[in-house]
Amino acid sequence: MAGLAASFGSGAMTNSIGEVEKADAIFVTGSNTTEAHPVIGSMIKKAARNGANLVVADPREIELSKEADLAVQQKPGTDIALLNGLMHVIIKEGLHDEEYIKNRTEGFEAVKETLEEYTPEKVEEITGVKAEDIVELAKLYASADTAAIYYSMGMTQHKSGTDNVLTVANLAMLTGNVGKEGGGVNPLRGQNNVQGACDLGGLATVYPGYQAVEDPEAKAKFEKAWGVDELNPNNGLTVVEMVNAAGEGDVKGLYVLGENPMISDPDQHHVEEALKATEFLIVQDIFLTETAELADVVFPAACFAEKDGTFTNSERRVQRINKAVEAPGEAKADWKVFCELAKRLGFEMDYDSEAEIMDEIVEVTPIYGGISYDRIANEELQWPCPDKDHPGTKFLHEGEFAHGKGKFHVTKHIAPIESADDEYPYIMMTGRMLYHFHGGSMTRRSAAVDAYESDAYVEINCDDAVKLDIEDGDRVKVTSRRGEVETYARVVDIVQEGEIFMPFHYAESPANRLTNGDELDPKAKIPELKVTAVKVEKV
Amino acid sequence: MGTITVTIDGQQVEVDQQATLLDAANKVDIEIPTLCYHPDLTLHGSCRICVVEDAESGNLLASCATPVTDGMKIKTITDKVIEARKMNLELLLSDHPNDCMTCEADGACDLQELVYEYDVSEPSFGLMEEGKFEVKNENPFIEFDSNKCILCGKCVRVDNEVQCSGAIDFIERGFSSKVAVPFDQDLGADFSSCVFCGQCVEMCPTGALTYKPAKGQGREYELEKVETTCPYCGVGCQIELQVKDNKIVQVGSIYDEDHPNPVGETCVKGRFAYDFVDHPERLTKPLIKKDGEFEEVSWDEALDYTAQKLGKIKEEDGGEAIAGLTSARCSNEENYIFQKFMRGALGTNSVDHCARL
């Protein structure tokens, strides 16, 4: 997000999902698309079968790898090196788009210089990917007329997450693939309304529509719109910072809405201590989650099927949700609770319906300027949609980037925080699997899904399993510097030797008890969930 | 591309050269029944229900599979056409269990509808007495009763062409032909590459493929249908919640080329992970922790208590001592109101969410 905003001026999927079929080449990296975004995964498979070049770079041999023209398995945390290696080859082969670079971007020369040292041979040393595969992959991507990149948390959940994204953006600009139908840089959003939460001010640094809180003009605009004398002029704390500040007593009141940081945040012990240390913890959710257990007050919320509203999907499309059933007991739509609380705190917020809220959003959020419930009932609108006559935007940066010229950024390989050593000889990645979702509070309570995939597991390479005397289905203990987790072993060949993979959906075997929340990516404040040094033992 | 004019039941229709007779008929709202045709799938041409008569030669043509030719004259309802459709329906019925009373698909079965419409009340070949095939239902999601299958192949096509799973295909020959996973096992078996997206069930014109969790939960015509957006990942699939007595009983597909999931795609979570909604562990009343134990309280008590606590922190330590985690699961409107509340009422910009996790 921070990365794409820096490169292009806007941090969202540049193109639309339906454009998958228009790409001549598709590069998937850091996204296990068929499990985390299955519908897009199928579309990519279909595009590949219809002749698009599909290339995959992922530490695991994911389902799309089997479908790909070429798939490589880089070591976790070596994405910049790999991407820089690809760009090195592209420039050397003359496959870059000089015209585009000249007319539409800036900062290329410095990047070009940095790339010189990223020869395929050197990149092979860092990433473990064969030099000839790096050359081949670069050609498959860069020789296509229109090439799209799809990535997800495999790119961002690193210490170097922002730089990873900047590097992806460099690659796309180098080949002139941004601002073009069927191309682009497409981060896939993990949750239904991550995009909407970001768009509408759910970030510590911006008001709705990415208007900076530190920008006095924006502040004045919102003070006027909301009837507030003085809004706070300083950036707030991000998720992990909040939790840390709570632990240190700097945050005394914490309001957690529909989240379960006990499961989804890194270093579970640390999160638990911080939440316990919070003076007043409010949790608003549909279940009494692991986090809610620690709360002082719990508000029962209505779920997606019990209220009206809108979600904004990964491709910036604003879509309706419609009430289908009544909420159980006294559970309420979340917004009604905030309004009630605001009233009690002397801040008047009064709305009759979600549509009325949308009308206010539209007033203060330029990118949503032309959206209304009436319009989206009949039209498909993707922001930016600045006014009532605007048809929405299928792909971004056509002709010009949001902030004028696209910016190349120099990035260099940075080693992950933890590496394998004698005590913790394995590198653990965390991630998603098809049948469960995030903290599991919904899917683990859906009978059919949980009956089919009921047990937590860790994927271990078959050669490692032999060394560790572990058989498929054995109970194993995985230990990091922060804790230990017991789970079932799945002996597979899709993870490489020395690496293991654990989905994070299972409260009984929480992968995030092991991960590291200390050192964040400096810009996006994302923890390095994808590289944790661990040891594995049979129980 | 050029156009061609054909005459259908006396009406002249101008269609593009690639059009089929079915396209041409649809263009002038002449309805032709089909079982194996689906506009989003490749042409299969197997059910032979959509036959129409070529007025000149008297030949029967499968309208879904026959391209238009210039000057063609077609009749969609003649004795010959009706007889052929009826005979093929009789044949399908002869190889189909006669259990509409208890069938999950009752009311949502294209075969049932056509058999009714064409009044196949006394099928010439009798009815299936006992099933030829074993019902496969070991997995928790989809029950597969091949006895009810009419081999229209829509499931096979949606699986291979849209979902791209390659989980099912035809096996065996002649009268023993059926759709199956490798080695004729259950959809959930080890060798199966089924990912339970449920698109085959949506496409199935009969009760051969049905949702297990929806079994006995309600008839098609009893269900209230609400279009909405899937609550899981960021693709934003449009889905149809099918509700009976304030309970979601199944999730259906919507086919609209403008949607992010134009062919009714969704994954196993969107399709099957809905029963958390009425899970007994849902929170139904506000809770306040008193002496380490949660106690159910009224909304007023909970709200007053919370407002008072937050007010006190704001007063004593300033708004920056309060932080809020908003939610990527909540709606745009709620996210907006939450940050407005945090920023406007409490004076803090510490509003963030798990976009990064």
Next chain:
Amino acid sequence: MDQSIYRSHILICGGTGCVSSGCKEVRSSLEEELAERDLVNEIKVIETGCHGFCEKGPLMIVYPEGVFYCKVQPEDMEEVVEEHILKGKVVERLLYTDPTTGENIPSYQEIDFYKKQQRTALINCGYIDPEEIKEYIATGGYEAIGKALTEMTPQEVIDEVKESGLRGRGGGGFPTGLKWQFASDAEGDKKYVICNADEGDPGAFMDRSILEGDPHVLIEGMILAAYAVGADEGYVYVRAEYPLAIKRLRVALEQAEENGLLGENLFGTDFSFKLRIKEGAGAFVCGEETALMASIEGERGMPRPRPPFPAEKGLWGKPTNINNVETYANVPAIIKEGAEAYKQVGTEGSTGTKVFALTGKINNTGLAEVPMGITMREIIYDIGGGINEGKEFKAVQIGGPSGGCLPEDKLDLTIDYDSLLEVGAMMGSGGLVVMDEDTCMVDVARFFLDFTQSESCGKCTPCRIGTKQMLDILERITVGEGQEGDIELLERLAENIKSTSLCGLGQTAPNPVLSTLRYFRDEYEAHIYEQTCPAGACEELLGAYVIDGEACVGCTVCTEACPVDAIAGEAKEEHLIDEDACIACGACVDKCPVDAITQ
């Protein structure tokens, strides 16, 4: 190639029929005998393809005399070598004996079976070594392609084929030249030619014989087609159950490549052609061209709706020409000798010859290539030697499971594509199954429906379920459970299956029923209304077996013969059959020394 001069050549038929009757052993024995007598440098033994007279195999012809020996056994070889080769005396007992005159006939040209044949497609079968390209070339092989590539434009090749009147030999009889014209006219950056060698009609083996006996004629025909339509790649789709055919074709392909007859820039032109073999898994429906292409593409062999026809959108979506083996085998002769010469044989609408596979209750079974326009009677009586065991002719099924049964009054019909269609049969691939008075026509229809039903791909409703319903009704009739209305229902079903099935397999599946109903309706009626089988073939309709008490001598032979202990009786006393236990197997009848058991 062996350049030595031999004083004699001995041709041993190496077709699949003769292989199964033991020609390999005969050859070894012959070679041993020759070696013992130090004759290997004087006498050359050649294993050829099929001679067609499989009934009499293993076959052997000794040249230069042209003496034809049949049913030869390994132990006969000593005598053949001693008497014929060394002493020049024909071994009379191994000659073919004319069944009517009782005379031994030494020369195969004089044998009735061969006398009325006229060979184009099979011209080399049985006379050349199929694994030796030079033998094919020596007979004028590959002259046609040389002529076409150097003297003719592709359109001229098509025109010549059009002019010849050649029609597809595999089924519907579509004009070959016109088919080529469509493929030639279709736009495409890539085109294919395919040979359908998925011969599946019960009893038909002409394609196999050509592949085994003269594979180069097929290759040459396909090269000509590829040149004519503009294809650079071809497939021969041949069933895996034809291992010998595949082996010989493979050898032929290698030799053609080695000799520059396949590959890049043939005859120094810019025409290139690559030909490969695709083995089919033996599904009858894969003989249907769209199913065949699906199978080559790696999909399940299921027909696709036509149009688009293969000429427009065929293999991998590219324009494709498909013909069968026999059709391609006719092409080199047309190009070499010219359409005019080719047209001299046959009738106006059906030129040239057709190979028929004669089977059933006929004396001479085997392959016969005859000019179009010959009568059925000539084929059955003159070439086929009439009906077995002196029984009466009843019907002939022509055209395989898609064809029809013709009765005695159609024996003088002249055979061509159109005359056959008129009488409710079809040329098909040329299978002829001859039936005698003991054959039940309802049972024949049941047999063919059983075949098509189990070979149906299961895709479309009328073929999958309709043929099954027809089969059920026919089965019911043959066991005496026929009902009033069954015949009408069969007719309705047949009409529906014909007019609404997806592919040719379904559309023609009812033909055996329709033609037997047309010509032998009384037999159906007898089964249904009188519970009798006029031919005495349907066991369930035969009365129970009874022992004539006066004739019975009480020998107990029948008691012992009965597999289910249904016959009781003391020795030397009258025996009795328990009707309920009797399974009507007839074992007792055969054993009874005094013919006391009857039905």
